[in-house]
Amino acid sequence: MMKNKFFNLLVVVLFLGLFSCEEEYVKPVKISYQQQAIDSTLAKNTDMEEFIKPYREKIDAEMKTVLSYSPKSMFKSDSPYNTAIGNMMADAVLEEANPLFKQRHNLAIDAVLLNYGGIRSGISEGEITVRTAYDIMPFENKVVVVELPYEAAQEMIKYLMKKRTAHPISGMQIQLNHNYSFKEAFINNEAIHPEDNKNKSFYIATSDYLLQGGDEMDFFTNNTEVFHLDYKLRNLFIDYFKKKDEINPTQDNRFTVGN
Template identity: 40%
Template sequence: MKKIVALLAIFLMFACAEEKQSVSRIEGKRININDSLTADQEIEAYVKPFRERIEEDMNKVLSYAPKDMHKNDGELETTIGNLMSDLIKSQSEPIYKKRTGKSIDICLLNHGGIRAPIPKGPIKTQTAFNVMPFENSIVVAELTAANIRNMVAYLAEAKRAHPISGLTIKVDDDFNVKEALVNGKPIEDGKTYTVVTSDYLQNGGDRMDFLKDPESLEILDYKIRNAMIDYFKSTDTIPAKLDGRFVKQ
């Protein structure tokens, strides 16, 4: 009898081992999150002071915009793009100079990174979050003259208002580069130039591969959005200008 029980147990073990499991059907249903879901009052009471503090901070007026500024108010340069590149360059300069003893030559950002306009009127903390919702940080890459020329070629080929500061470009009607100046001077062979930009672009974002292999790289530990907020706090009325830094002639 014991032998029969043992044989039966072995048989069942192998039978179970060979049995294949498979999913015959997957079902799901949509649960809408709306006002019909009642809030937990205890959690609401706990969260309320934090929410009110955040709302207060977000609605704090920092500066003033004299006109609407958006990324489509110019062909190759825009008011908001000029503002962004200029302020990132000016806010980063003292940090970089203190660390390295060098100045920043150029700022380069990307057109697509500007996610909202700045409307005429009071500028609030929320404005900076609307324009720059990403957690992009500021870096300074030291590039060869060859890569600066690659940058200029990229901008001319893109035919898009990528924000620049410290760099002026003139192109003809076919977008051939007629002139490119860094701080008013021609690009010099054998010289290196410092470019402040975002960590996203420095890693090759938006196909800006000329930033990927710099001679040196300084990570400022300073987010673009925070630089915007600091600038707004220190500036009563922000400039809104098109100044011919990238033009077709």
């Protein structure tokens, strides 16, 4: 009986407490605002400018740091099937990510596939700086290595055959006939044929964006295993540039039509 009385008293106290809180809560009756155009008429905040200035100058100096040199300009529109800049990017991933993959997992990358749309700028003749790396790869995308079973690897080759776009590839070779029909394809020097059925898999380095099926690369979702290297592509390119006195890639025969 005493327990019931105590419970009832507790309920009354809580109710009164909630009621009193609700009474004390001040509800807004009107909200006013004024639209401020952001244009040349907007005065600078000198205090904020002075606060930001040393950080801006430090970032600008770092972005101008020279890493390497390019004897020629290169752009992703230079060729329809493979380009110097795309080949360089894919080769850089293979060169920089493979030792890390071996060290962590005692495995080797067979090939690299990035996406044409991910190349956001070209490289002009002259000095290659930190800003160059940010220009070609402004995103926060990271390198992942995907274990693709043979069937998914076949789908990857079919995708590249269908798109016939200069996606950056490395460790891979695709040759099509004049009518764009399949001629031959290789991944890490192993022939891949659309009709084969093999119990084999390949380790393909790509970006975490493409891993999710970006650019319609759905075959990456049909993986056996994914290895995250926690290595941003932009940082990878910076590391690659630092090691090279000169960046001078060429268009080659890694993807050809009618040869």
